[in-house]
Each structure stands twice: as structure tokens, then as C-alpha cells.
Amino acid sequence: MKKLLKPFVVLVSKMKYSMKFAVVSLLFLIPIAILLYTFISANMAELRENVDEHYGIERVAEVMPLMLQVQQHRGLMNGYLNGNKSAQSTLEASQAEIADTISQLNQQLEASKTPVSLEKWEEVQETWEALRSSSGAMRPDENFKQHSLLIENIRQLMMSISDETGLSLSSDISNYYLMNMLVKELPQLIENSAVIRGLGNGALSSGQLADDTRIELLLAEAQTYTALESLEKSLANVIRETDSLDEGLALKAEAAVKSTKSYLSLLDLEILDVESFTVRPEEFFDFGSATIQVANELYGLSYNELNRLLDHQRSTLQTYISYMMIMTIAVLIVVILFYTAFYSNVIDTVRTLKIRAEEMASGDFSKDIRVNTKDELSDVSQAMILMQQDMNRIFGQNQQISDRTAASSEELMAISQESTQAMQQIAASVQDVSEGTDLQQRTIGEVSTAMNEMSLGVSRIAEAASEVSDVAIQASESAAQGDEQLAETVQQMKSIKQTQEQSAQVIAKLDDHSAEIGKIIQAVMAIAQQTKLLSLNANIEASRAGEAGRGFSVVAKEIGKLAEETAQSGQVISGLLNDIRGLVEEAVAAMLKMQQETDQGMDTIDKSKRMIDRILENIQVVSEQIQEVSASSEELSAEMEEVTASIAEVALISEKTSGEAGTMAAAAQQQLASMEEIQASSEELRDMSQQLQEDLSKFKLKA
Numbered sequence: 001m002k003k004l005l006k007p008f009v010v011l012v013s014k015m016k017y018s019m020k021f022a023v024v025s026l027l028f029l030i031p032i033a034i035l036l037y038t039f040i041s042a043n044m045a046e047l048r049e050n051v052d053e054h055y056g057i058e059r060v061a062e063v064m065p066l067m068l069q070v071q072q073h074r075g076l077m078n079g080y081l082n083g084n085k086s087a088q089s090t091l092e093a094s095q096a097e098i099a100d101t102i103s104q105l106n107q108q109l110e111a112s113k114t115p116v117s118l119e120k121w122e123e124v125q126e127t128w129e130a131l132r133s134s135s136g137a138m139r140p141d142e143n144f145k146q147h148s149l150l151i152e153n154i155r156q157l158m159m160s161i162s163d164e165t166g167l168s169l170s171s172d173i174s175n176y177y178l179m180n181m182l183v184k185e186l187p188q189l190i191e192n193s194a195v196i197r198g199l200g201n202g203a204l205s206s207g208q209l210a211d212d213t214r215i216e217l218l219l220a221e222a223q224t225y226t227a228l229e230s231l232e233k234s235l236a237n238v239i240r241e242t243d244s245l246d247e248g249l250a251l252k253a254e255a256a257v258k259s260t261k262s263y264l265s266l267l268d269l270e271i272l273d274v275e276s277f278t279v280r281p282e283e284f285f286d287f288g289s290a291t292i293q294v295a296n297e298l299y300g301l302s303y304n305e306l307n308r309l310l311d312h313q314r315s316t317l318q319t320y321i322s323y324m325m326i327m328t329i330a331v332l333i334v335v336i337l338f339y340t341a342f343y344s345n346v347i348d349t350v351r352t353l354k355i356r357a358e359e360m361a362s363g364d365f366s367k368d369i370r371v372n373t374k375d376e377l378s379d380v381s382q383a384m385i386l387m388q389q390d391m392n393r394i395f396g397q398n399q400q401i402s403d404r405t406a407a408s409s410e411e412l413m414a415i416s417q418e419s420t421q422a423m424q425q426i427a428a429s430v431q432d433v434s435e436g437t438d439l440q441q442r443t444i445g446e447v448s449t450a451m452n453e454m455s456l457g458v459s460r461i462a463e464a465a466s467e468v469s470d471v472a473i474q475a476s477e478s479a480a481q482g483d484e485q486l487a488e489t490v491q492q493m494k495s496i497k498q499t500q501e502q503s504a505q506v507i508a509k510l511d512d513h514s515a516e517i518g519k520i521i522q523a524v525m526a527i528a529q530q531t532k533l534l535s536l537n538a539n540i541e542a543s544r545a546g547e548a549g550r551g552f553s554v555v556a557k558e559i560g561k562l563a564e565e566t567a568q569s570g571q572v573i574s575g576l577l578n579d580i581r582g583l584v585e586e587a588v589a590a591m592l593k594m595q596q597e598t599d600q601g602m603d604t605i606d607k608s609k610r611m612i613d614r615i616l617e618n619i620q621v622v623s624e625q626i627q628e629v630s631a632s633s634e635e636l637s638a639e640m641e642e643v644t645a646s647i648a649e650v651a652l653i654s655e656k657t658s659g660e661a662g663t664m665a666a667a668a669q670q671q672l673a674s675m676e677e678i679q680a681s682s683e684e685l686r687d688m689s690q691q692l693q694e695d696l697s698k699f700k701l702k703a
């Protein structure tokens with residue numbers, strides 16, 4: 001895609017804006033012109049088709065009277081040849097009407113629009129002239145056939161006109177069915193009615209109905225019914241497809257169908273189904289003429305309706321074309337206005353950017369860039385504004401830097417002069433430094449001796465700290481063992497407390513059971529008392545019974561003794577039970593006291609454990625600190641040794657310093673020469689900074 005676009009990009013890049021806009025305008029207008037031409041051509045073609053259809057239906061309607069006149073002439077001529085001599089004057093008038101109609105049609109048919117139909121028209125004229133000149137010498141049946149052939153040629157002429165003008169190819173459904181009624185169905189219906197009228201008039205005039213005539217009448221009757229059915233279908237389609245159909249058309253169609261069917265009934269009742277005729281030829285002919293007249297009126301209404309539809313379609317097309325032309329022109333005007341405004345905006349923006357670029361090229365950065373647009377050129381202007389701001393900032397900074405450089409060069413010159421003087425003073429001071437290094441060497445020797453003694457003391461401190469650290473570690477381990485033993489004691493005390501609680505529960509249950517036993521003993525004593533009373537009552541009753549109750553009295557006495565023994569045993573058991581309950585209460589009290597003492601012991605052990613834990617923590621802290629002191633002492637001892645070694649090195653350095661003092665004096669002389677060169681360079685830098693100030697002063701910057 002990029003390769004395909006590359007030649008176009010190169011071509012466009014070589015054009016100016018005016019040429020680019022001209023090319024874009026041309027490329028924009030070409031498809032619009034093509035579309036507009038296509039639209040107008042299509043609608044104009046449709047409009048021409050409408051005009052041709054309108055022309056065709058007018059020509060068909062103008063040919064229709066000729067067919068009616070020839071049909072009437074056929075019927076009159078058939079009656080005349082069959083003996084009705086009173087129709088001669090009417091025949092002459094009919095021939096005159098046909099001649100006038102042919103003359104008018106010669107003026108109205110155009111060879112340019114319907115060349116094929118014009119040839120058929122010439123054939124119709126020739127056939128009529130031959131028939132008119134020889135009809136009086138023909139037999140009735142031959143004359144009738146020649147007239148029917150002429151009428152068929154007229155119908156073919158009508159269909160040819162319809163085909164050549166495009167009427168039979170109309171895409172509108174209503175137009176097509178109305179055309180079908182006007183060109184085919186109504187002419188066919190009228191022709192069938194006219195055939196029946198002519199044949200019936202001839203049969204009535206001759207007073208007899210030949211077999212051939214009967215067959216032709218039956219055939220015409222069947223064709224008429226078929227034509228009526230086809231007409232009704234076409235009319236129903238027209239009514240369905242047309243929104244605003246003339247109501248008179250439907251009414252007239254109904255009247256034409258009714259009239260035609262009445263005429264066919266008259267044919268059956270008065271000619272086909274009778275042995276002798278009772279109706280006069282004139283009456284039958286007039287009835288047929290009236291039926292044809294109703295069908296002709298329907299033809300006229302159909303013609304008017306089709307004309308109205310064609311006029312409406314032509315008006316709609318013309319309005320649509322006009323509306324589209326107005327809309328197209330309006331859109332083009334709006335597009336041109338927008339295009340002109342866009343072109344003007346782009347040119348003004350480009351001109352503004354060009355002017356500001358030329359001003360910046362000449363050194364003027366003080367003016368702002370203002371463009372009246374929000375498109376891509378606005379992005380370009382924003383980029384130029386940023387560039388202007390950056391250049392303004394850079395040149396401003398360069399001017400400040402040049403000013404500071406000039407000032408710095410002046411300061412550098414002064415400093416170089418002062419440095420030259422200072423180097424002279426440094427050279428004088430180097431000798432003093434040499435003397436100071438000798439004194440420094442002697443002092444360093446004394447410091448080295450003192451540092452050796454200090455190193456020995458620090459070593460002894462490190463050894464003592466190490467011993468204390470070992471003792472602290474042992475104390476920490478002993479405290480940990482004591483903490484573990486104390487934890488075991490706590491577990492044993494908890495076990496004792498659980499055993500004491502279980503014993504208290506057992507004693508409490510024993511107290512409850514002794515109370516239950518007391519209740520049972522009281523019940524037994526009550527039973528013994530009742531038994532004793534029963535024994536006494538039994539003795540009384542036995543005494544009353546005399547000899548008969550003696551045995552019972554012995555038993556009652558034994559029961560009384562047993563009751564007394566039971567009561568005595570119950571009292572003894574009750575006393576023992578009271579003693580047991582007293583002991584139980586004492587045991588409960590002792591258990592409660594033991595529980596309190598156990599709780600106090602647990603609290604004391606907990607406090608001891610917490611105290612031992614704190615002691616253990618403190619021992620660990622002390623042990624860690626002693627270890628740190630020991631490590632620090634060892635490090636300090638090592639560092640003291642390093643310091644001692646460093647002092648020895650310093651002594652050596654001081655010796656070298658004393659030896660290099662002379663070298664520093666020579667270097668000071670060299671430095672003095674370098675400072676003179678720096679002074680010369682600073683003068684050159686001052687000249688360059690002045691030149692830079694002059695160059696930057698040409699740019700006009702925004703404040």
C-alpha cells in the first residue's frame with residue numbers, strides 16, 4: 001500500500017497549495033457530476049417513457065372511435081344486404097364519419113414515434129377503401145368477414161401503438177392493467193358485442209338463422225363471457241393497486257357488465273332459443289348499440305383514469321427532479337462556501353506561519369504566533385510556538401551565559417594575578433614546612449610509644465571481657481534449667497489441684513448419698529412406728545377374741561418386738577449417719593482450705609516463674625552485651641595495632657615530606673609560570689565572550 005501511494009505522495013509534495021486545492025476540487029466534482037448526470041439521465045429517461053406512454057394512450061383512444069364506426073357500419077351493412085333497405089341512409093352517414101376519422105388520424109399519427117404502426121395504419125386505410133367500394137356487391141357473410149378482418153387490423157394497430165410507445169411494458173401495475181383494459185379487453189368486449197349485434201341483425205332481417213350464423217353467435221357469446229371475466233379481474237387489480245381511483249369507473253364497469261349480460265340474455269331468448277323471431281331487427285340493433293355505448297363510456301373513463309395517473313406520475317417525476325436539482329445546487333453551494341472558507345483559512349494560516357518563520361530566521365523571537373484554526377495546522381503552529389519559546393529561552397540563557405562568561409573572564413584575570421602573587425608566597429612557605437616536618441617526626445616517635453602501651457591495656461580488657469562472657473553464658477544456661485524445673489513443678493501443682501477437685505466432688509456426692517440414706521432411715525423408723533401401732537391394735541383385737549385370738553396375739557407381740565428392734569437399729573444407724581455427715585463436712589472444709597492453699601501455691605509458682613523468666617532475659621541481655629564488649633575490645637586491640645603501624649608509616653612519610661620540600665619549591669616555580677599562561681588564556685576568553693555578546697545581541701527576544 002505504501003509503495004502504491006509513494007508516487008502520488010511525491011507528486012502532491014511538488015504542488016503548491018493552490019494547485020493541490022484545484023486538483024482536490026476537480027477530483028471532488030468529477031464523481032458528483034457523474035452521479036448527477038446518471039440521476040438526471042435515469043429520471044429523464046423515465047420522464048420520456050411517461051411522455052411516450054401518454055402519446056400512445058392518446059393515439060389508441062383516437063383509433064378507438066374508428067373501430068366503433070367500422071363495427072356499426074358492419075352491422076348496418078349486414079342488415080342491408082340481408083334485406084333491410086331502410087338502413088341505406090344510415091350507412092352513408094356512417095361512411096362519412098369513418099372518412100372524417102381517417103382524415104384526422106392521418107394528421108395525428110407521427111412516423112418518427114410509431115413507424116411500424118404507421119405501416120399498419122396504411123394497411124387499414126387500403127382495406128377500408130377496398131371494402132367501401134365493393135361492399136354492395138358482396139354476399140352478407142363475406143361482407144361481414146371483410147369488416148371483421150378490418151376491425152382486427154384496427155385492434156392490431158392499437159396494440160402496435162401500445163407496444164411502440166412502451167405502454168404495454170409499463171412497470172406501474174395500475175397503468176398496466178388500465179392499458180390492458182383499453183387496448184385488449186374493452187376492444188375485445190366491444191367487438192364481441194358488435195359481432196353479436198351484426199349477426200343478430202342480419203338473422204332478424206332475413207327472418208331465418210343459418211347454422212353457420214348460430215355457431216358464430218355461440219362462439220361470440222362465449223368469447224364475450226370470457227372478455228367480461230377478464231375485464232372484471234383487471235378492474236379488481238386496478239382498484240386494489242390505485243389509492244384514489246375514480247368511483248365512477250367502478251360504477252360504469254358494473255353497468256357495462258350488467259348491460260352486456262342483458263344483451264347476451266336477449267340473444268338467447270330472442271334468437272338462439274326460439275323457432276320464430278318476435279323482436280324487430282332495429283330493436284336488437286339499438287339494444288346492441290346501447291350495450292356498446294356503455295362499454296365505450298367505460299372505455300372513456302378508463303382512458304381518463306390512465307391519463308390522470310400518467311399526468312400524476314409525470315408531475316411527481318418533474319417535482320422530484322426539480323427538488324433533487326435544488327437540493328444538489330444547495331449542497332454544492334454549501335460545499336463551495338465551506339471549501340472556500342477552508343481554503344482561505346489554510347492559506348491565511350500558512351501565510352502567518354511563513355511570515356513568523358521568516359521573522360525568526362532574521363532573529364526576531366519577540367512576537368507570538370497566533371493562528372485562527374483548530375486543525376492540523378494548529379498543531380504545526382503549536383509546535384512552532386514551542387520552538388519559538390525554546391529558542392527564546394535558549395538564546396536568553398546564552399545571553400546570560402555570555403554575560404556571566406565575560407564577567408567570569410574578568411574575574412579569572414584578577415584571580416590569575418592574585419594566584420601568581422600567592423605562588424610566590426607559597427614558595428617562601430615551603431621552607432617553613434620543611435622545618436615543621438622535622439618537629440613532626442620527633443612528636444610522632446613519642447606518640448608511637450604511647451600507642452604501644454595503650455594497645456597492651458586494650459588486649460588485657462578484651463581477655464577479661466571474654467572470661468565474663470563465658471560466665472554469663474553459664475548463668476544463662478543454669479537459669480534456663482531452673483525455668484524448666486519450675487515449669488515441671490507448675491504441671492505437678494496443676495495435677496494436684498485436679499486430684500483435689502475430684503476428691504471434693506467425691507465427698508460432695510458422699511454427703512448427698514448420706515442425706516438420702518437419712519431420709520430412708522426416717523422412712524424405716526416411721527414404718528417401725530406404724531408397725532408397732534399395728535401390733536398394739538392386733539393385741540387389743542386378740543384379747544377381745546379370747547382363745548381364738550391367742551395365736552394371733554403371739555404373732556402381734558413378735559411383730560411389736562421386731563418393730564421396736566427396727567426402731568432401735570434405725571436410731572443407731574441415724575446416729576452413725578450423723579457422725580459420718582459431720583466427718584464429711586469436716587473433710588469438705590479441709591478440701592476447701594487445701595484448694596485455697598493450692599491456688600496460693602500456684603500463684604506463688606507463677607510469680608516465681610515470671611521472675612525467673614525476667615532474670616533469664618536480663619542474663620541473656622547482659623551476656624550479649626558482654627560478648628559485644630569482648631568483640632569490641634578485640635577489634636579495638638586490632639585497630640590499636642593498626643594505628644601503631646600507621647604512626648610508624650607517618651614517621652616514614654614525614655621523613656619523605658622533609659626530603660620533598662625542595663621539590664615543592666621547584667614545583668611552585670613551575671606553577672608560577674602556568675599561572676602566567678592562565679592569565680593570557682583568560683584575556684583570550686574575555687575577547688571571545690565579548691564577541692558572543694555581540695552575536696547574541698542581534699536576536700530580539702521576548703521579555
